[in-house]
Amino acid sequence: MAKGMNSEYKKMIDKQYRDLMKHCQSHMEQVEKELPEPRENLHELLEKRGVSRRDFVKWTSAMTVALMLPPIFKPLVAKAAENFSRLPVVWLHFAECTGCSEAFLRASYPNVDDILLETISLEYHETLMAASGDQAEACLEKAIHDFEGKFICVIEGALPRGLNGQYLRIGPKGKTGIEIAKEVTSKAGAVICIGSCSAFGNIQSANPNPTDSVSISKALGISTVNIAGCPPNAVNFTGTLLHYLMFGGLPALDGLGRPIWAYGKRIHDYCERRPHYDASEFVEEWGDAGALKGWCLYKVGCKGPYTYANCGKVRFNDGISWPIMAGHGCIGCTEPDFWDTMAPLEKPLPDKSLGFTDATADKVGIALTAATAAGIAVHAAASVIRHRNDDRVNKPEDLQEEKHD
Ligand code: SF4
Numbered sequence: 001m002a003k004g005m006n007s008e009y010k011k012m013i014d015k016q017y018r019d020l021m022k023h024c025q026s027h028m029e030q031v032e033k034e035l036p037e038p039r040e041n042l043h044e045l046l047e048k049r050g051v052s053r054r055d056f057v058k059w060t061s062a063m064t065v066a067l068m069l070p071p072i073f074k075p076l077v078a079k080a081a082e083n084f085s086r087l088p089v090v091w092l093h094f095a096e097c098t099g100c101s102e103a104f105l106r107a108s109y110p111n112v113d114d115i116l117l118e119t120i121s122l123e124y125h126e127t128l129m130a131a132s133g134d135q136a137e138a139c140l141e142k143a144i145h146d147f148e149g150k151f152i153c154v155i156e157g158a159l160p161r162g163l164n165g166q167y168l169r170i171g172p173k174g175k176t177g178i179e180i181a182k183e184v185t186s187k188a189g190a191v192i193c194i195g196s197c198s199a200f201g202n203i204q205s206a207n208p209n210p211t212d213s214v215s216i217s218k219a220l221g222i223s224t225v226n227i228a229g230c231p232p233n234a235v236n237f238t239g240t241l242l243h244y245l246m247f248g249g250l251p252a253l254d255g256l257g258r259p260i261w262a263y264g265k266r267i268h269d270y271c272e273r274r275p276h277y278d279a280s281e282f283v284e285e286w287g288d289a290g291a292l293k294g295w296c297l298y299k300v301g302c303k304g305p306y307t308y309a310n311c312g313k314v315r316f317n318d319g320i321s322w323p324i325m326a327g328h329g330c331i332g333c334t335e336p337d338f339w340d341t342m343a344p345l346e347k348p349l350p351d352k353s354l355g356f357t358d359a360t361a362d363k364v365g366i367a368l369t370a371a372t373a374a375g376i377a378v379h380a381a382a383s384v385i386r387h388r389n390d391d392r393v394n395k396p397e398d399l400q401e402e403k404h405d
Contacts (some may be wrong), residue, residue: 017070020247024076027248028083035086035150040119042082049115056081059112066239066314067251068261077105080245081112084238087245088151090143093126094177095168095204095213096157100195101127103316105232111319113238118381120241123151126170133172144187152244155181155198159219160211167211172395181220190250191224193214194237196333199226199257206339215336217257225250226257228309230333235314236262256336257309267304269331270312273297291327301346302329309334 036208046056060078064071091101104117122128123143124136131139143151157177160167165176185191193216196202199372204213227236240259243251252260268274276282277296284290284299298305307330315322322331330340 001072017072021072021076024073028076028079030248031083031086031245035083035088036121038083038085038119039083039121041117042084042116045110045115045119051112051115057114063242066235066261067243073246075244076246080242081116083245084116084241085121086378087127087241088121088123088143088147089154090123090140091125091128091154091156091186092149092180094155094157094159094181094198095201096195096197097213098127098156100156100231100303101125104234104237113234114236114318123147137171137173140184140213142267143189144184146396148187150189151187152193152241153184153191155185155191155216155224156194158197158201158204158213159216160204161219162210162212166212167192178219185216185220185222190244191222192237192240193224193226193257195232196228196230196336196338198223199228200336202230203339203390206337224257225253225259228256228258228334229311233262233309233311233314233316238308254308256359258334262310263308263334265308265310267307267309267311267324270310271304271324272312273279273324297324297327297329298348300329301331301344301348303332303335303338303342303349304330306342306349307335307338 043053043056046052056078060074060081061071063081064074064077067073067077069077093101104114123146124140126136129136129139130271147332159177159181161178165178168173168177170177170180193199197204197214201209201218202214204211205215215224215226216222217226225240227235227240236259239262240251243249243259251261254260256263256264268277271277273294273296276290276294277298281293281295282290282299283295283297286300290296296302304324311322311330312324315325329345331345332338336343363384
């Protein structure tokens, strides 16, 4: 009986994947018919930039897994990458530092994700385009007109609502950020907020928020896909665009608009220092023996237990490292209001004594994730007692002696 049920279940899953593949294939054919030819031959570009065919195949496998698709989708992921530069993108900048664009442009040894972002069909990007003033405005109007309903509107930066939006005026006609955002997003196929400023307001909306800055979704009352992070990882952006190219829709999102495939787990779940957390081995102060041994950074303020993102898995700086690997705790930058809720950065959150220790992103979000502080803080406090008793945290000089021995 159970065996029969299993084979029925397997048949049902197989059918679902076959249907999904058909949908993906027909959507990609549509994309090839409707959108302009790719501006770049991806394989020639990869070769020029030193990325081998083998690296591309490896990347395709990794991206298929990351997007939670079975291996039969690998050729379709590769095809979507080849068509990446067909997708028209209008990139708007509001109240921000341009760090997200910078982060994507600064790869010294670019991987496939970085190269894909180079090929993106940018119809409008204020800080990268040569045009300015009226000419830039004309580019924006043309892009919106030519690709109405098909282009992706990427937004970097929060929107100030104070003084009727007049804290932010852009372009030769002095339109407010809110006016531009309304105009462009209403014609877009999808709106992707890149970085925590557009996704959640970030530092601009931190207390006391004199300009009344808020996220795009709050300012305009629309749904957005939020690629959170300060800055976010290029992989999470390219993966979301690939998903859109493949299926004509956006990936499943958590309650805060973040793609679940990238933000479905906590930093704490992917962390290489996690065994030290579980063994109650904590850095007690910067530069102590625990720090030298790579122990858990919770007691020096790591907010990894309350933060949903895949930083530890995908890493930064050409995949070389990420903050916790470099020795600094997570500051919680993929969570809304982290400047207010996660501060002070060098200290753990206070024990809120809310009595449960773990939950998924969808169930909790940041407000309730703070409740995990209860279990986490108790664990850390217990470790102080234990460490006091068994004196397991050596002083730096003890460590030197150990090394010497
Ligand atoms: S508290 Fe921070 S450093 Fe420690 S295991 Fe969790 S994420 Fe890693």
